[in-house]
Amino acid sequence: MAVGERDPVTGKHTTGHEWNGIKELDNRVPRAVFFFLLATILFSIVYWVLMPAWPLGVTYTKGLLGIDQRQTVEKAVEEAAAQRAAWTDEIVRLDFAEITKRPELMRIVRESGSTLFGDNCAVCHGTDAKGSPGFPSLADDSWLWGGNPEIVAETLRIGINSTHPETRFAQMPAFGRDGILDRPAISSIVSFIRNNAEGIDDLGPLDMKGVEEGAQLFAENCAACHGAEGRGDPAMGAPDLMDNSWVISSDRASLSRTIWQGRQGQMPHWEERLAEIDRKILAIYVTEIAGRKMEAAQ
Template sequence: MALSERDKVSGHMTTGHEWNGIKELNTPVPRVVYIFLISATIFSVTWTILMPSWPGINDYFRGLLGADQQAEVRQSVAEGVAERSSWTDAIVDEDFTTIRADPSLMQTVRETGKMLFAENCAACHGAEGLGNPGFPNIIQAPTMWGDDPATIMETIRVGINSAHDETRYGQMLAFGRDQMLPLSDVDRVVTYVQTLSDPAIATADNAEDIGEGATIFADNCAACHGETGTGMQETGAPNLTDQYWIYGGDRSSIRHTVYYGRQGLMPTWEGRLTPAYIKLLALYVADLRTAAK
């Protein structure tokens, strides 16, 4: 054990301990550390006196300021609702035509709708609403259930094939898998459906298939998709004659659809979004559709 000695650089004495050449100075704790410690402690103790803090057996000290985090959240939510009621009330009360004619209200619809759409709709329908495989393009394509704002609002409210009691219900039957059509008929009707949107498919070689396909279509498909395949909003069956496809318009996708059927899902937003926000989103989508035309 080394003896205590004076360090030349600092002028302080060492403690006299030494470990493998490491020594320690016996420097007193600098005053600044005590000042710092005392002020930090005063701050913290004061804070615990002001705010809910020290626990007892059955309860805790509520703090002199009577702060309550949960009450603050409730109050701040209520204030937000009150602040937004200046326009949410108008959205709920006015009819669609009046709102769409009100430029300042539509400004709010466009700003807020953009955020609401990105948070709630974009995950399936895409950031621009242009659709993804399995989820329709809701901006450019003809809608399945109707594209006036009131119908769009109803679709958002109840969803499609959703858990809502009043859900819209749409099902494409599994004609192949459930043996409603023999495989050869599935192939023929698929060829016919292809010609609806792409007449160039028809050649002299497949004229017979297409002819039989048309008959099969009239017997099995027209009830929902319409005689001409242009879709029916009463059944939610899509238009087959345009260039928009939910599940793909190539032969193998169409064949998959006819064979296995389809049952898309759109969740119900009632209860998850306020009536004002549902109506606002309907206005927003209708507005985008108008702009896209």
């Protein structure tokens, strides 16, 4: 089909293209399109003149406005640091008790603490701070080393069984593996613990020596760390065995395994990873979590 043919309906020239019997008209490009293209070209030229644009080897054209994104970011960081200093200085200067009495500081602690906890602690203790097997819950009032902010801040600083020279150290002996107790004795101790601990409704079968002998064995082998009543000792990081908060589990198999092979948990020290103010905020944040959870449970 020859170019220049006219459409019999409109009388306009066609381009010579045809699709399924439909012929394409040779219409002019709308002026609005030319205007848009011209506007974008002019904008590009103006942008090249005013803004940093063209690379020149190891440098680039600076533009008439002299805008430098690096300087802009640095200025924004400086302004943010100045705004942050208004409250960081207060948190660093005040002790824990004074901070908790200041609503404006506690609002910052909750906001910053939530982020710090999610970035550094949630991977082990869970996003809800309720822990998981082997990682203690921080959302109750059962603390291995004590639950006031000062103690928690110190634990964050030096860790537990970590590489820090001042680390807190705690280890449970392997009573079975090391030949201190045989399996029947361990079974009796487990029966004693499960029979007296809170929140265990399904006791299951008691072993041959029973709860009474388990109490005697507990007093001889476990009370030195966990206390005569099994309520733990924060000075040694020994957990309370009579509450309803368990680092591992309260079932018979888990308790027997723990006594047989021992335990030695580990928490890294954060002195070199988090600034003092961040550790201070985290300490207040996690202890407040526990307080709110306890109030909600009552």
